[in-house]
Amino acid sequence: MAAQMESIAVPNIEELFRPTHDERARQSLVSMLRKHAIIDLRAKVRSEYEDKVAPELSARGQTVKDWRDIESAMADDPVHRIYSSLRYNAQEMCYQSVQPAVERALPSMIDLARDLAARNPTGGSLQLDPSLPIPRYLNALDVHLAPGWVTAEHTHDDVAQGAVVAFGGKVFTGQHPYRKRPGVVAESIAYWIKKTRPGFNPRRILDLGTTTGKNLLPYKTAFPKAEAHGIDCGAPVLRYAHALAEHEGIAVHFSQQNAEHTNFVDGHFDLIVSSFFLHEIPGKATRAVLNECFRLLAPGGLMIHMELPDAASVTDYENFFWNWDTTNNNEPFYTSYRDQDPIALAAGAGFDRAKAFKLTIPDSASFGEERYAKFLAGEIQAPAHGSGGWFIHGAEK
Numbered sequence: 436m437a438a439q440m441e442s443i444a445v446p447n448i449e450e451l452f453r454p455t456h457d458e459r460a461r462q463s464l465v466s467m468l469r470k471h472a473i474i475d476l477r478a479k480v481r482s483e484y485e486d487k488v489a490p491e492l493s494a495r496g497q498t499v500k501d502w503r504d505i506e507s508a509m510a511d512d513p514v515h516r517i518y519s520s521l522r523y524n525a526q527e528m529c530y531q532s533v534q535p536a537v538e539r540a541l542p543s544m545i546d547l548a549r550d551l552a553a554r555n556p557t558g559g560s561l562q563l564d565p566s567l568p569i570p571r572y573l574n575a576l577d578v579h580l581a582p583g584w585v586t587a588e589h590t591h592d593d594v595a596q597g598a599v600v601a602f603g604g605k606v607f608t609g610q611h612p613y614r615k616r617p618g619v620v621a622e623s624i625a626y627w628i629k630k631t632r633p634g635f636n637p638r639r640i641l642d643l644g645t646t647t648g649k650n651l652l653p654y655k656t657a658f659p660k661a662e663a664h665g666i667d668c669g670a671p672v673l674r675y676a677h678a679l680a681e682h683e684g685i686a687v688h689f690s691q692q693n694a695e696h697t698n699f700v701d702g703h704f705d706l707i708v709s710s711f712f713l714h715e716i717p718g719k720a721t722r723a724v725l726n727e728c729f730r731l732l733a734p735g736g737l738m739i740h741m742e743l744p745d746a747a748s749v750t751d752y753e754n755f756f757w758n759w760d761t762t763n764n765n766e767p768f769y770t771s772y773r774d775q776d777p778i779a780l781a782a783g784a785g786f787d788r789a790k791a792f793k794l795t796i797p798d799s800a801s802f803g804e805e806r807y808a809k810f811l812a813g814e815i816q817a818p819a820h821g822s823g824g825w826f827i828h829g830a831e832k
C-alpha cells in the first residue's frame with residue numbers, strides 16, 4: 436500500500452505558474468536591475484563614500500559619530516540616489532512582474548490547494564483560523580513593497596499572495612522563476628546544527644513566520660523523524676505552503692497563529708527556528724515571541740533565528756547600508772530591531788545568558804567541506820551576512 440501511494444504523483448502548484456514569453460522577459464529584466472543595484476551600485480556607493488564623501492567630511496572637520504551621520508552625508512549624493520531609486524523600483528517590480536501570470540493561474544491554484552488540504556496525501560495538515568486578529572504591523576502597510584504582502588485575500592480560499600510572494604521572491608533573488616532552489620538558510624543552519632551538535636535529534640520542530648515554508652522544509656529533510664510545524668498569520672501563504680510541501684512529499688503541519696502567543700503546550704518543541712522574521716515586528720512583539728520560544732522549548736531544546744546582524748556586530752558604514760530598508764522598503768522596524776542585543780533579548784526571555792549565542796555561519800551550499808572544517812576549528816571566519824554567510828542568534832534551554 437505504501438509503495439502504491441508513493442507512486443501517485445502529487446501535482447505541483449508551482450507548475451501552474453506559466454508566464455508568457457514577454458512576462459519572462461520582464462522578470463529577467465527586473466532580476467537584472469535589482470542585481471545591478473544590490474551588487475554593482477552598492478559597491479559604487481561604498482567607494483563614493485570612502486573616496487569622496489568621507490574625505491570631504493573630514494576636510495570640513497566633521498566627525499562621523501555613527502551610521503546616521505553617514506546617512507545624512509549621503510542623502511543628496513547622486514550615486515546613492517541612483518542606487519536607492521533603482522533598488523526601490525526594482526523591489527516593487529519584482530512582485531508586479533509575476534502578478535499577471537499568478538492571476539491567470541489562480542483558479543487552478545486554488546482548486547489544487549483546496550484538494551491537497553482536504554486529502555493531505557503526505558500526512559501533513561493545514562489549520563486556518565479566520566478569527567485570528569492580524570497584527571497591525573502586518574497589514575497597515577505593504578511590507579517589502581509587496582502589494583497585499585502575506586495577508587490580503589480577494590476571493591475564497593485565496594492563495595494569490597502565496598504565489599506572488601514565492602515567485603516575486605525568485606525574481607528578487609535572481610532565480611526567477613524556474614530554477615528550483617531549496618531554502619538555503621534552513622539548509623545552512625541544519626548543517627551547522629549537525630556539525631556542532633551531532634547527537635541532537637529534535638522530536639518536533641517549529642518555524643515561526645514560515646510564509647511559504649521554504650526555510651522549514653530542509654529541516655524536515657535533515658531531521659526526517661521530527662514532526663515539523665510552521666506558523667504564520669497569513670492564510671494565503673499558508674495554503675500555498677501546504678500545497679508545496681505536499682507536492683514535495685514532506686509532511687508539515689501548518690497553522691495560522693500569532694507567534695507572540697501560540698496554542699502549543701509548554702515544552703512541545705526541541706527546535707524552534709525562524710528566518711527573516713524578527714526584524715519585521717516591533718520590539719514589544721519580539722519580546723513576546725522570545726518569551727513564547729522559551730515556554731515552548733523543552734529542556735535541552737534549541738532556538739535559532741536567522742536575522743540581520745545587530746548594529747553592534749558591524750561597522751557604521753554597514754549599519755548605514757543595512758538600515759536603508761527602514762525608510763525605503765516598508766520595513767519600519769529594521770533599525771530598532773538591529774539596535775537590540777540578541778544575547779540580552781534571549782536572557783530577557785528567560786534563557787541562560789551563558790547558553791545564548793550570536794554568530795555568522797557559512798552558507799553550507801557554497802562554502803565547501805574543507806573550508807567548513809576550518810571554520811569550525813576557528814581558523815577562518817564565515818563570509819559576511821548576505822555575502823556567503825548567515826547571521827544567526829539564539830539560545831539553548
Ligand SMILES: C[S@@+](CC[C@H](N)C(=O)[O-])C[C@H]1O[C@@H](n2cnc3c(N)ncnc32)[C@H](O)[C@@H]1O
Nearest residue numbers: 585644645646649650667668669693694710711
Ligand atoms: C519575511 S517573511 C519570512 C520568510 C520566511 N521565513 C522564509 O524564510 O522564507 C516574515 C513572515 O513573518 C510573518 N509574521 C509576521 N508577524 C507574525 C506573527 N506575529 N506571527 C506569525 N507570523 C508572523 C509574516 O506573515 C511573514 O510571512
